[in-house]
Amino acid sequence: MSTTRRPVRALALVSAMAALLLTLSGCLKLDMNLTFNADDTVDGTVVLAVSSSLLETTGMSFDEAFGSEDPFDGEASSSEAYEDDEYVGRTYTFDSIALSEFGDEDMKVTHEDGTFVVDGELDLSGGEETGMSGGEVKVAFTFPGKVESSNGTISGNTVTWEGEAGDVIKIDAVASDSESSGFPVLTLVWVLVGLVLVALVVVITLVLVRRRNARKDGVEPGAAQAYEAVPGAPAAAVPPAPGIIDVPPAATDVPPAAADVPPAPAAGDVPPAPPATPQQD
Incomplete structure (x- = not known):
């Protein structure tokens, strides 16, 4: 449910006070x-002061010159004396004042x-006949x-x-009555x-490390798995571990005896002994 409030009457009271000050001098502060709150309340302060040199000239204090009556017609929560190097006056404090109390x-x-939506003006001219300025x-x-x-x-x-x-x-x-609550979609996309990207870098790094380690061990990554993946395929030959000497397999086929070797004679075919040599006397 929307609400529409009357114009800020406090500003009109400030204008009236300023016009009064301008009848004496242009030395106004x-x-x-x-602060306008979303619950239609107003907080803040207003400092109204005049030149301290002006008051010294008149021999009066700020309250004596302008009376002790609240220029905001009781809408201020409190007030206290104000003074700096150049000005003397009062500070009026507003604490959760209803926005409906202001209007002009x-x-x-x-x-x-x-x-x-704020639309208006603050008239500090004090009328065309004054011609005052400064402050x-x-x-x-x-x-x-x-x-x-x-x-x-x-x-801000x-x-x-x-x-x-x-x-x-x-x-x-023109201002919003609340901080933006829209979800930062663009921020989420970038996140x-x-x-x-971080996940891709991690995956690529792990793959490269595994391949490097596999090459150091003399095994091509994925070779054994490739054979095992095909049903009925022979098991992959895994090379021996480094440092082991390859021993050739024992021979199974013995070649036959040479063909030009004569066979041994049979037992019954023994040739006769040569004749004995005659002895001489």
Whole structure:
């Protein structure tokens, strides 16, 4: 369910206060830091101060010059004295103030369909007849989500506008009421690609290492497995381990005796002994 809120009345009160200060001098300090929350509440601080030299000239304090009444009509949660090297004033603090409590026709802040839209102006001119200028003016709005567009200076979820007393500051901004929750698809894709590449490198490395180790052992990787994979194929011949001397197999075929060797005579075919030599007297 979307909600639409009335314009930020606090800004109109600031403009009125600034106009009062400008009737005395252009030495105004306005430092507004407001945070718009997704639950339609506002937090932050507003510093309103004038030149300390001006107060010394008048002989009055800030509260004496402008009264102790809250310029924000009770919408500020608290306030305290403010002083620096050049300015004296008060700091007004807002703590979870309902956005519906703010409103003016010059400034519109709407919260609808998950988006904050700021459209308006902050009139610090004090009227054309004053002709005042100078001082320090800074307005900063912080949103729950990303700032989509603005005529101010964008830094993260904060938009800042700067000027000086006598200016009419145009304030435009469009911002989300929550941080982006979209799933980072592109990031996931790159992560998956990286994991795949790492896996490929690991697999290739393991294969190369196994092949190198197999060559050192004298066995071609996958040779035995290739024979075993075919049904009925003979077992693969595995070479002997290195360092073992190959001994040739024993001869099984004995060649026959030479053909030109005469056979031994039979027992009955013994030739007669030669005649005896006669003896001489």
